[in-house]
Amino acid sequence: MRNILSIANQKGGVGKTTTAISIAAALAASNKKILLVDADPQANATTGLGIAKNDVTTSNLYHVLIGKAVADDVIVGTSVPSLDVMPSNQDLVGVEVEFVTMAKREERLKNAVRNIDRGYDYIIIDCPPSLGFLTVNALVASDALIIPLQCEYFALEGLGQLLNTVKLIQARLNPQLSLAGILLTMFDVRNGISHRVAEEVRKYFGSRVFATVIPRNVRLSECPSYGMPIFQYDGASRGALSYMELAREILNDGRS
Amino acid sequence: MRNILSIANQKGGVGKTTTAISIAAALAASNKKILLVDADPQANATTGLGIAKNDVTTSNLYHVLIGKAVADDVIVGTSVPSLDVMPSNQDLVGVEVEFVTMAKREERLKNAVRNIDRGYDYIIIDCPPSLGFLTVNALVASDALIIPLQCEYFALEGLGQLLNTVKLIQARLNPQLSLAGILLTMFDVRNGISHRVAEEVRKYFGSRVFATVIPRNVRLSECPSYGMPIFQYDGASRGALSYMELAREILNDGRS
Ligand SMILES: Nc1ncnc2c1ncn2[C@@H]1O[C@H](COP(=O)(O)OP(=O)(O)OP(=O)(O)O)[C@@H](O)[C@H]1O
Ligand SMILES: Nc1ncnc2c1ncn2[C@@H]1O[C@H](COP(=O)(O)OP(=O)(O)OP(=O)(O)O)[C@@H](O)[C@H]1O
Ligand SMILES: [Mg+2]
Ligand SMILES: [Mg+2]
Numbered sequence: 001m002r003n004i005l006s007i008a009n010q011k012g013g014v015g016k017t018t019t020a021i022s023i024a025a026a027l028a029a030s031n032k033k034i035l036l037v038d039a040d041p042q043a044n045a046t047t048g049l050g051i052a053k054n055d056v057t058t059s060n061l062y063h064v065l066i067g068k069a070v071a072d073d074v075i076v077g078t079s080v081p082s083l084d085v086m087p088s089n090q091d092l093v094g095v096e097v098e099f100v101t102m103a104k105r106e107e108r109l110k111n112a113v114r115n116i117d118r119g120y121d122y123i124i125i126d127c128p129p130s131l132g133f134l135t136v137n138a139l140v141a142s143d144a145l146i147i148p149l150q151c152e153y154f155a156l157e158g159l160g161q162l163l164n165t166v167k168l169i170q171a172r173l174n175p176q177l178s179l180a181g182i183l184l185t186m187f188d189v190r191n192g193i194s195h196r197v198a199e200e201v202r203k204y205f206g207s208r209v210f211a212t213v214i215p216r217n218v219r220l221s222e223c224p225s226y227g228m229p230i231f232q233y234d235g236a237s238r239g240a241l242s243y244m245e246l247a248r249e250i251l252n253d254g255r256s
Numbered sequence: 257m258r259n260i261l262s263i264a265n266q267k268g269g270v271g272k273t274t275t276a277i278s279i280a281a282a283l284a285a286s287n288k289k290i291l292l293v294d295a296d297p298q299a300n301a302t303t304g305l306g307i308a309k310n311d312v313t314t315s316n317l318y319h320v321l322i323g324k325a326v327a328d329d330v331i332v333g334t335s336v337p338s339l340d341v342m343p344s345n346q347d348l349v350g351v352e353v354e355f356v357t358m359a360k361r362e363e364r365l366k367n368a369v370r371n372i373d374r375g376y377d378y379i380i381i382d383c384p385p386s387l388g389f390l391t392v393n394a395l396v397a398s399d400a401l402i403i404p405l406q407c408e409y410f411a412l413e414g415l416g417q418l419l420n421t422v423k424l425i426q427a428r429l430n431p432q433l434s435l436a437g438i439l440l441t442m443f444d445v446r447n448g449i450s451h452r453v454a455e456e457v458r459k460y461f462g463s464r465v466f467a468t469v470i471p472r473n474v475r476l477s478e479c480p481s482y483g484m485p486i487f488q489y490d491g492a493s494r495g496a497l498s499y500m501e502l503a504r505e506i507l508n509d510g511r512s
């Protein structure tokens with residue numbers, strides 16, 4: 001049973017891509033073979049790992065979803081050993097409309113990733129900030145889901161809508177899908193709202209919230225401009241240490 | 257000619273909603289009559305102005321777009337004098353697929369707002385973090401566009417894609433659409449990346465970047481939990497002062 005993990009939240013800018021790249025790199029550093037699937041037309045996970053968007057214009061997830069290529073054709077390596085990427089591209093913007101009449105359109109990604117035979121221990125899927133076609137495809141393809149939650153008011157507001165969508169998907173499209181956990185991100189100790197949001201989330205969701213909290217740490221926002229994950233950029237930073245702790249938590253409790 | 261302004265950027269969490277609410281409230285405080293249209297299914301602009309999502313489940317932008325209601329029916333007042341809202345709701349999530357076979361589907365919002373006869377000086381449209389149906393509808397309905405740009409690497413990366421989409425819309429759907437300006441948001445003086453991004457944006461876009469820069473200011477992230485814009489919550493904060501300065505810049509140079 002392969003572990004396929006989606007990183008999803010329709011609220012924008014909550015740390016989905018940063019979490020996807022950091023978990024993927026941390027697991028790769030723990031002797032696991034990892035594939036990171038970039039399911040966001042913005043392609044931030046692709047460039048955040050040093051792959052130029054212009055190098056993959058004819059060979060990326062879009063071509064796999066429309067059936068012009070198989071996953072194996074488009075997967076590329078990264079500067080991180082044991083970490084591969086299925087890159088994305090802005091062509092993905094149009095898939096929701098392109099596929100509207102196609103039967104079982106929500107299973108396109110599931111069929112694509114389930115046939116990959118390269119011995120990956122984990123497949124991590126970075127989702128766009130929406131509850132549309134691409135995110136639904138990712139959740140249908142996944143065994144579990146991590147919800148990054150920025151410690152801010154607007155982010156907390158959207159959590160209910162996301163959990164409703166997850167329940168619908170579990171009921172109709174993917175009964176296997178479980179919630180690996182809610183991850184508190186960009187926590188700022190100096191900021192009252194961070195504490196209030198964290199308290200409220202732990203009150204409602206208890207053990208479904210990861211013990212690891214990701215602090216706001218400027219090094220996390222610097223590393224993508226160098227095309228490398230936090231561990232290569234500044235392994236001793238609070239950002240790197242917290243994501244390494246999270247990877248251990250994921251590996252140890254076998255939640256996903 | 258009425259001023260219809262979209263606040264758009266497909267990158268998530270860059271300050272679109274905060275900018276839409278703050279500009280709308282600042283213009284309302286400058287004796288202008290303002291309508292804020294919430295075109296995001298997350299409905300953050302709706303709740304950020306104190307309107308409960310559950311109060312508008314049967315009467316919001318969704319019903320206007322599907323033709324079940326006219327704009328006048330769904331517009332509600334706020335605690336801010338001269339500021340009304342056309343609220344949103346999560347039903348909007350499905351419109352992209354629902355409308356796929358409808359002719360001129362990209363003009364639904366334009367037709368809805370152009371017929372409102374309540375003497376608004378400005379109509380401000382808050383967009384979701386995507387380049388899909390709702391954002392295209394907003395840009396087709398608009399006279400001008402403001403692009404909030406968070407001073408971070410991933411946000412800078414997406415700017416090219418957004419400007420390409422704007423050019424396509426100008427060429428095919430709305431030749432009137434102009435760029436009111438790029439607004440630097442969440443600028444943190446202590447953070448090297450903020451300075452680097454700001455320098456790069458001014459180098460490429462020169463006078464198309466607003467002189468006003470919005471600093472990172474915790475008061476801006478606190479006010480939505482009280483359902484009020486920054487001016488009512490903390491009018492002396494750096495966040496409030498910078499958005500008041502921006503409103504003056506918009507009014508003075510008649511860009512939009
Ligand atoms: N813990 C953190 N501390 C400081 N900055 C962070 C942290 N996590 C992410 N960032 C920065 O915040 C911004 C938003 O993060 P990111 O792009 O990962 O969010 P996202 O949810 O993937 O956004 P989108 O909704 O656009 O896909 C980025 O510029 C990123 O570098
Ligand atoms: N200048 C600022 N300083 C500090 N916090 C801010 C600032 N502007 C916005 N915020 C906070 O940052 C978060 C993201 O801002 P906001 O929700 O306005 O962005 P958005 O672009 O509308 O997001 P989305 O892409 O989800 O629609 C919110 O929690 C908001 O309160
Ligand atoms: Mg992302
Ligand atoms: Mg918003």
